[in-house]
Amino acid sequence: MTDNPSATVFDAWGVAPIINAAGPKTRLSGAIMAPQVVAAMAEAAALSVDMADLQAAASAVIARATGAEAGLVTAGASAALLLGTAACIARLDPAAMNRLPDTRGLARQVLVAKGQRNFYDHAVRATGARLVEIGLPDRFAGAGMRDAEAWEYDRAIGPGTAAILYVARPGALPRLDEVVAVGRARNVPVLVDAAGQLPPAENLRAFTHAGADLVAFSGGKAIGGPQASGILAGRRDLIASASLQMLDQDERFDLWQPAPGPVRKGEIVGLPQHGIGRSAKVGKEQIAGLLTALDLFTGTDGGDHMAARRARWHQETDALMAALAAASGAPAGAATGVAVHGYDKGGVPMVELRLGAGARLSADALYVRLQEGRPSIRANGEVAHEGVLRFGPLCLRPGEGRLVGERVAALLGGANL
Numbered sequence: 009m010t011d012n013p014s015a016t017v018f019d020a021w022g023v024a025p026i027i028n029a030a031g032p033k034t035r036l037s038g039a040i041m042a043p044q045v046v047a048a049m050a051e052a053a054a055l056s057v058d059m060a061d062l063q064a065a066a067s068a069v070i071a072r073a074t075g076a077e078a079g080l081v082t083a084g085a086s087a088a089l090l091l092g093t094a095a096c097i098a099r100l101d102p103a104a105m106n107r108l109p110d111t112r113g114l115a116r117q118v119l120v121a122k123g124q125r126n127f128y129d130h131a132v133r134a135t136g137a138r139l140v141e142i143g144l145p146d147r148f149a150g151a152g153m154r155d156a157e158a159w160e161y162d163r164a165i166g167p168g169t170a171a172i173l174y175v176a177r178p179g180a181l182p183r184l185d186e187v188v189a190v191g192r193a194r195n196v197p198v199l200v201d202a203a204g205q206l207p208p209a210e211n212l213r214a215f216t217h218a219g220a221d222l223v224a225f226s227g228g229k230a231i232g233g234p235q236a237s238g239i240l241a242g243r244r245d246l247i248a249s250a251s252l253q254m255l256d257q258d259e260r261f262d263l264w265q266p267a268p269g270p271v272r273k274g275e276i277v278g279l280p281q282h283g284i285g286r287s288a289k290v291g292k293e294q295i296a297g298l299l300t301a302l303d304l305f306t307g308t309d310g311g312d313h314m315a316a317r318r319a320r321w322h323q324e325t326d327a328l329m330a331a332l333a334a335a336s337g338a339p340a341g342a343a344t345g346v347a348v349h350g351y352d353k354g355g356v357p358m359v360e361l362r363l364g365a366g367a368r369l370s371a372d373a374l375y376v377r378l379q380e381g382r383p384s385i386r387a388n389g390e391v392a393h394e395g396v397l398r399f400g401p402l403c404l405r406p407g408e409g410r411l412v413g414e415r416v417a418a419l420l421g422g423a424n425l
């Protein structure tokens with residue numbers, strides 16, 4: 009620690025904080041937590057608690073927020089996918105729980121539309137599950153217009169099928185309710201990856217409402233919880249299995265008294281020792297922080313924190329746009345090769361900067377120059393190859409929107425804007 013009032017905890021190790029205009033990306037340290045969330049984590053860190061009691065209480069909170077029967081706080085959406093898959097494979101068999109990722113002799117196939125494959129399904133595969141790709145999404149090649157269809161899931165189901173994985177996205181095909189109908193008819197649970205589908209807050213309930221058996225959310229993205237937290241919400245028996253596979257259960261079965269919640273003693277013949285989820289354990293601090301953030305996100309304490317957050321987001325994106333416009337002295341125009349426009353992404357105001365041939369820097373070059381500056385500014389460069397940089401307010405601190413706008417304007421040269 010130093011007496012410098014602007015010094016941060018990171019300075020002690022020579023690490024400089026960044027201005028994160030890219031959004032709650034994991035590699036950029038996820039969300040910024042509200043003071044109430046930070047306080048809850050600090051208080052929890054200084055106390056001891058029985059983790060089973062805490063997770064049972066978390067289950068009730070998550071059930072209220074999502075409409076699901078039960079829930080579990082996990083170490084992230086990825087951990088929720090791991091535990092959700094493990095639950096679908098092992099169910100309530102402690103011998104299977106002890107064996108994973110050895111899935112020989114168990115139903116271990118997880119069906120997923122080929123067009124929904126992504127590297128987060130590593131977490132699904134880590135359980136020992138085998139992915140079975142459904143459909144051939146020729147719409148992505150521009151050579152056709154179809155994606156996987158519900159009947160194709162139906163035809164792929166057999167005795168070796170453990171679950172269906174569905175990666176949620178606006179406009180995803182086939183529709184979730186169609187996939188759920190197949191799963192229901194064939195008694196195969198549907199696990200939804202909804203990690204990035206918040207806001208809108210209504211999506212906390214939407215996938216359960218559509219019939220999903222398990223839904224994974226990120227706690228460290230828009231919910232504003234700890235970076236290493238997530239939610240698995242869903243059917244009570246599957247959540248019970250996931251809970252039993254997360255922590256060590258080094259207890260004699262006859263002495264074991266599960267906290268009132270998803271786990272029921274009468275349903276299992278014995279306790280597993282260490283489950284596949286042991287390496288993705290979640291701490292009391294994450295649980296306290298996530299539950300507090302979830303309360304703020306859903307406004308269950310009566311306050312409209314979401315409206316307040318949205319107002320703060322607009323303040324930052326408005327200031328960013330204003331700084332760009334002020335530097336130009338004129339409305340940003342295509343004639344100079346730079347176009348700025350604001351848009352809405354699921355209730356979050358965003359700013360897009362399109363850099364044409366007349367601009368002083370390409371989108372790639374601007375991305376790098378922003379990153380190299382002090383403090384380092386991170387933009388969303390996902391479509392920089394198309395000449396576009398995007399800026400989002402989710403992780404901006406008060407005043408940072410203006411700083412980002414001013415830096416961009418300076419780098420592009422005021423007159424050029």
Ligand SMILES: *Cc1c(COP(=O)(O)O)cnc(C)c1O
Nearest residue numbers: 034084085086128203204226238
């Ligand atoms: C971010 C993300 C994840 C992983 O979430 P974590 O909470 O960081 O583990 C999984 N799936 C999708 C689609 C995501 O966007």
